[in-house]
Amino acid sequence: MTTSISPNGFHLPDEEFTENIDNREKIGKVFEIIFLFGLLIGLFVLALLVFDICGDGLVRFLTPGFLTETPSRFPDKGGILPALLSSLLLGIITILVSVPIGVGAALYLEEYAPKTWWTALIEINISNLAGVPSIVYGLLGLGVFNYLLGFGPALLSGALTLSLLSLPVIIVTSREAIRSVPDSLKNASYGLGITKWQTIRHHVIPYAVPGILTGVIISVSRAIGDAACLIVVGAVSFLTFNPGLFQRFMALPIQIYTYITRPEPGFSNAAAATIIVLMLLILALNGTAIYIRQRYSRMR
Incomplete structure (x- = not known):
């Protein structure tokens, strides 16, 4: 047998x-x-x-003016233009601030930082920060941006607070993406006499872009849909003008909450319509990031 x-x-x-x-x-x-x-x-x-x-x-x-008018106290009138513009600005500023800082921190921790107990302590704290409730970041933003730096309850304070909320997730996912780059790719670059920064710029970052963008998608989607930290920072529920960087602001999640809490039956339909707008906004941002990720994946 x-x-x-x-x-x-x-x-x-x-x-x-x-x-x-x-x-x-x-x-x-x-x-x-x-x-x-x-x-x-x-x-x-x-x-x-x-x-x-x-x-x-x-x-x-589909009602005319829903996306182009300011809110109204009547459920079948007005629109969500201030909240829509605020969410767009919040998302853009969050990406512009959190992505360079988060990717730079991940590159330093993976490629440059010495492997000491201090570095290990920083890594543990960054991982823990990814699970902190958003309202805690709202309190941090209230103390730092509203009072310490003197921005007040402005849109810039909300955007910077959302950037703090997004940073831990971007750093953790970016580190995993950078760590997945094969050592053979980097060693081949070093063997040709290319410097460390040139290797990171031309080989490591392009190879890790799909994984980095995955973290960006997750963190920015969470930030745009968050309301707790924005309420603490100073977002309002009713605004009749388009916000600026140093002015009071609205946000789509807060607009949804405001509509839902109103007793008139028509406001529930307005809340559902605002949810549709928020979903389309997140899908547009995610679709753009997915397209860039797939394009870099084909370039490998």
């Missing part, structure tokens, strides 16, 4: 070895079905939510 070596190193007869492989494949199929079932449940719930929101808010969303 012939024998075969099982994956754990034991010698088994061919029949037992074949039966062992079949059992592993069956178990794998069972877990595949379970995971697929979980995915389908999530997609089903998401589809129900989107269908319900579109059913309630699509008519209000």
Whole structure:
């Protein structure tokens, strides 16, 4: 009787070895079905939510002036222009501030920082900051940007607070993306006499861009949809003018909360329409980042 070596190193007869492989494949199929079932449940719930929101808010969303007028105390009048412009500015400033700082910090920790206890302590704290509630960042922004730096309850304070909220996730994901760059790629660059910075600029960063953009997508989407820290910093629920960097501001999540808390039935439709706008804004930002990520993935 012939024998075969099982994956754990034991010698088994061919029949037992074949039966062992079949059992592993069956178990794998069972877990595949379970995971697929979980995915389908999530997609089903998401589809129900989107269908319900579109059913309630699509008519209000298509109403002329909803995207181009300021809010009104009447549910069937006015629009969300100040909140929409504020969210756009908040997202743009958050990206401009958090992405260079986050990627730069990740590059320093991975490529330049000495491996000491101090560096390990910084890495642990950055990982812990990724799980801190957003309202804590709101209190930090209130103390630093509103009072210490004197910006007050302005849009710039909210954008910088959202940047602080996004930084830990960007740093952690960027470090993982940079760490995934093969050492052979860097060693080949060094072998040609290229300096460390040139290697990072022309090889490491382009290779890590898809992973970096994944972290940017997650962090910016969370920031744009956050309301707790913006309320603490000074966002308002009603505004009749388009905000500037050093003026009071609104945001789409706060506009949604304001509409939902109003007793008139028409405001629920306005809230659903505002949710549609927020989803489209996040999808547009995510789509842009995904396109750039796929383009760099094909360049590898």
